[in-house]
Amino acid sequence: MKLFPSKSDPTPSRSQALQCIPKQNDTIRWEELDNGDILFTYPLPLSSFFLALHRRFAKNQNNVPTKKLQLDQMGSFVWMQIDGEKTVKEIILIFSKHHNITVQEAEHAVTAFLKMLGLRELIALH
């Protein structure tokens, strides 16, 4: 047995990541605008100190500070594909077909976009 066992790498391999199923965060409010774009409204992840400051000085103290994020046409398309059933791989193939681009390009675009959504805690990968 090793004295200092090496930590297991939590980063999934490419094939594992492609098999993952992205799921929308149920606590996030989002709406579809007239032009088809998606608009998110999500609470700002503030520390308890800043939340206390907000509660003390904000006009409407019950409202949690929120941030808005509007997706473009391509981003909105990917968001609508996230239904909790389709895998990342399936979304890439649908995206590639819909936008008439190569699978390689679709993979770049979709994975970068999902990573961005994940960092903002708008989706989770299962």
Next chain:
Amino acid sequence: MTSAPDTCRTIGWNGIVLNCPQHLEVFVSEEKHLVFEQDFLPVFELRWHTNKKNKQEKILRNLQQETNLLLLDSVPPVWQKLTSSYALNMLAEKGHKTYKAALLTCKVCGTSLLFFFFKNPEENALIVHKLLSSLQCHDERKADKLWAIQDFRCLLPSTFTLSSYSFAAGLSRLSFADSELTMHLCRIAPAAQRLETASLAELMLLLGDTAAAEAEIIHRDQSVLYSRQPTIFSQIMIRLKRKLPFQWMILRHHQKEDRLSGLFFESRKPLPQKMIQTILESYEIIPL
């Protein structure tokens, strides 16, 4: 992986030309490294280099040390016809009779090519046969070099060397240098979405990193063109800004394929118009 016959497309990248079955995706991993994938899984990879100094024995020794592969005595029938043009070595994993890699050295140009198979190549004999029967590492006529990847192809003079490249989502860009001439080739997809937010001329100036008055841009049917041939005084002023004075650029809209294709030339000296026209005529979008 299936070995059913299907159509092929020609891949041309940095001196290598081969026919690849349509169902394989080709990824440019490095300047001289291509990965062929099917269903998001690598099937095989091809690496090559043209340094004549490196002898095949030395490469083989390094390869065996790094991969623990062993040299096979026999050459499979599919590969045998290559022995007239290439010095051939087949490598296999210890205890296996099926080859895992093949090292080829061209008897004419000295290019060393390494095929490494991630899956059993004997299951895909047809694919291997198609690849090998079309493989080219040099052109005896010293004609223009083919660059064909993704959904575009272009013929460039053999003196053009690849200086950089990028394959971002929706924007593929290759940059070449030939003595004092610099050329950038780009391909944008999908065109319709890009043209929703900017005009063809705006996109061309943005990609070409230049500023020009609307009157200086030539608008043609489905393309825009800009050319700069400054006077001596203007050349000095442009050079002071650390930019190349002579420019020629075109951005074309391929409506049917929903693509934009652009060519951008820059130089310190007047540009060779005839060569530019030849390159432009050869640059085409291939429907997916």
